Amino acid sequence: xxxxxxxxxxxxxxxxxxxxxxxxxxxxxxxxxxxxxxxxxxxxxxxxxxxxxxxxxxxxxxxxxxxxxxxxxxxxxxxxxxxxxxxxxxxxxxxxxxxxxxxxxxxxxxxxxxxxxxxxxxxxxxxxxxxxxxxxxxxxxxxxxxxxxxxxxxxxxxxxxxxxxxxxxxxxxxxxxxxxxxxxxxxxxxxxxxxxxxxxxxxxxxxxxxxxxxxxxxxxxxxxxxxxxxxxxxxxxxxxxxxxxxxxxxxxxxxxxxxxxxxxxxxxxxx
Numbered sequence: 001x002x003x004x005x006x007x008x009x010x011x012x013x014x015x016x017x018x019x020x021x022x023x024x025x026x027x028x029x030x031x032x033x034x035x036x037x038x039x040x041x042x043x044x045x046x047x048x049x050x051x052x053x054x055x056x057x058x059x060x061x062x063x064x065x066x067x068x069x070x071x072x073x074x075x076x077x078x079x080x081x082x083x084x085x086x087x088x089x090x091x092x093x094x095x096x097x098x099x100x101x102x103x104x105x106x107x108x109x110x111x112x113x114x115x116x117x118x119x120x121x122x123x124x125x126x127x128x129x130x131x132x133x134x135x136x137x138x139x140x141x142x143x144x145x146x147x148x149x150x151x152x153x154x155x156x157x158x159x160x161x162x163x164x165x166x167x168x169x170x171x172x173x174x175x176x177x178x179x180x181x182x183x184x185x186x187x188x189x190x191x192x193x194x195x196x197x198x199x200x201x202x203x204x205x206x207x208x209x210x211x212x213x214x215x216x217x218x219x220x221x222x223x224x225x226x227x228x229x230x231x232x233x234x235x236x237x238x239x240x241x242x243x244x245x246x247x248x249x250x251x252x253x254x255x256x257x258x259x260x261x262x263x264x265x266x267x268x269x270x271x
Contacts, residue, residue, distance in 0.1 A: 014213030057236030137167030196233035
């Protein structure tokens, strides 16, 4: 712990920078990110469903957190589900456990119980039920297609449940499958995230340093270039590399990180 505090003191940080512990209101606002967030928000407000497709490490789960923060609990009953490679029955069990639906042994009864739970939230509690399903690219096609049934209320005459399925780029390919078209056609919007451009990457690093308490950026301009060239604008890779670079510079008693520190950090992270 003392070493961490020493590193904070050297670079002027109040908190350790570039970690996952980032409040929603501290996120780095980028136009394409905010556009995706606004589109998903509008889709949920209309009680419709959407998809979010993003390469690994580009802020997919952070966007879901930001979306949830926009949905006040006085109006929305929001549940986050993160599952991989489950059968239809097990997926329904996972969702049922998450939303507090009554348990059932069979898949058809589980679907019925879930629909009853969502209808009760809407009709009796005055809440709009929302499911945020993360890592959807790892779902089996038949399980992904099953979500169409969950959104079918009163012979498909009511909009009760809003669903956002979020996943990495293979989700785009899956949504083009013939056996998924019934679900794909129910998606009112498909939002897409990308990696950062060079200027965006530099601004992001500066932002993360400032919200951690530093009034300056402890990377030389050349080090900032090196961070971008190696991490290629991927948020997760940028965070990992920037933090390790500061650790290397601190251990060498340097107050500003250089490209050499970035290169050493790369070798320690990804030999």
